[in-house]
Every structure is written in C-alpha cells, then in structure tokens.
Amino acid sequence: MIIKTKRLTLRPFKNIDFQETYDIYKDEQTCRFLLHGAWDQTNAQEEFDRKVSKNILDKDHALSLAVLHEDKVIGDLSIWYTDKKETVEIGYSFNRLSSGNGYASEAVHEMIHQLFYELGVHRIQINMDARNKNSQNVCLRMGMRQEAHFIQDYWYKGEWSDSLVYGLLDSEYDNQLIY
Numbered sequence: 001m002i003i004k005t006k007r008l009t010l011r012p013f014k015n016i017d018f019q020e021t022y023d024i025y026k027d028e029q030t031c032r033f034l035l036h037g038a039w040d041q042t043n044a045q046e047e048f049d050r051k052v053s054k055n056i057l058d059k060d061h062a063l064s065l066a067v068l069h070e071d072k073v074i075g076d077l078s079i080w081y082t083d084k085k086e087t088v089e090i091g092y093s094f095n096r097l098s099s100g101n102g103y104a105s106e107a108v109h110e111m112i113h114q115l116f117y118e119l120g121v122h123r124i125q126i127n128m129d130a131r132n133k134n135s136q137n138v139c140l141r142m143g144m145r146q147e148a149h150f151i152q153d154y155w156y157k158g159e160w161s162d163s164l165v166y167g168l169l170d171s172e173y174d175n176q177l178i179y
Contacts, residue, residue, distance in 0.1 A: 001063070005110045008103060009068040010077060012055040018048050018064050020073035024095045033129040034093065037157070051076065057088075057119075067094070067107045074098040075106050079115070086122035088115055092138075093159045099134070112142060116170045121167050129154075129161035139166035143174065 003010040013021065024030055025039040025047065039047055057063035060080050075094035082089055088109060090099030114123040120138050128135045130149065139146075144166040152160035 003065075003110055003114060005106050006129055007069060008107055008110075009071075010065045010107060010110065011068070012075075013024070013052045013064055013066045015052060017073045017165070018045070020095075021051065021066070021076065022046055024073070024076060024093055025118075027096060027127055030093060030096055031136070032157075035133040035156075054078070057081075065111075067092075067103065069103060071096065072126070073106060074103060077111055079111065086120070087125065088121050088123075089125050089127065091126070092135075104134075104138050108142060112168065112173065115142070116173050119169065123167060125167045127163060127165050129156065130164045136164065136166075142168065143172065144168040 001010075004077075009111070022039060022044050023055075023157075026044070028038045031038040051064040054062045054064040057079055059126065062078060062080035065077045065079075066073045067077055069166075073095075075098070078091045081087070092104055092108060092110060106150075112124055115124055126135070126139055126144065133155055141173060146164060148165040148168045150163040150165075153163050154161050
C-alpha cells in the first residue's frame, strides 16, 4: 500500500528507514505521551523491526506506515482493528523538527479517507493522553468529536494520567481537510 497526498507519501516501513525512524523515537519529548519510552541503542533495532513487520492491515494485523516528505521519513502512522465491528484505531508520531507544517493532519486525513472509502470502515477512533494538545488539535481538524475523558485511568510512566477518546463515523466524514 502506497498512498500519496499533495506533499506526503505513506508506505510500509523499509529497512532503509531505520535512522530516520530512530531520530523520531529517540527524542524524549516526542515519546512523552506514547505508551513506550524513547528508543535507545539497546531496543531501537527490535522496535524498528516490529514496525517493518506490520505491513498489512486486517483483523489480525496492525499496519505501520512511514510518512515521508521529500523522501525523508518524518512520521509514523499506525492503524489497527479494535474488537468492535468495523472499527479501527489510528496512532501517529512525527519528528518534532517537522511539527507546525500540517503534516500530521494531512497524513491522518488521507488515512481516514482511505479507511472509509477504500476499506469500508464504519468508525475510527484515536485514544491519547489528555495532556497531548497537539494530537487533540489534529482530531478536531479532522472533524472528530471527543467521546470520552477518562480521569486518571492509566498508570503512565510513573504517574496516573487522563485519557481522551476521539471518534468519527463514516456517515459524519465530509472529506474536508482543515489545517
């Protein structure tokens, strides 16, 4: 699966993407709201190999896509089916050096479009740490609604944190990108 937008290419990870992907995930600031810590020399190859292996989306397999701008990996977009019928969850991380340019919104928008129009998904959700304002803004630009705010529901890197769930139905999606 290779997807092109006006400025980006989304495709499965390749072995040549290791260093640029490591540059994303070795950054503590980038990883502060993720379920894992920053990558280091002891776990980077194993974590990256897991991304490379996630190259198909079906009920039993998650898909990880490299997001490229001008042939450089600037982000990671992951999609997986939940246990709810025709519902997928999206997760994403981008290199901090590329933030503020609308790349996350552009990539997520195109993935939402593909999921609704090409794969016939009924519902898309995004779960996040409530402190992640940038991710909340991406969801709002996509026309997603906040469906839940769970209070101190997750023990996260040594402290309790709140979680937010954003959702969007295929019938609500109007294909308008705002960024």
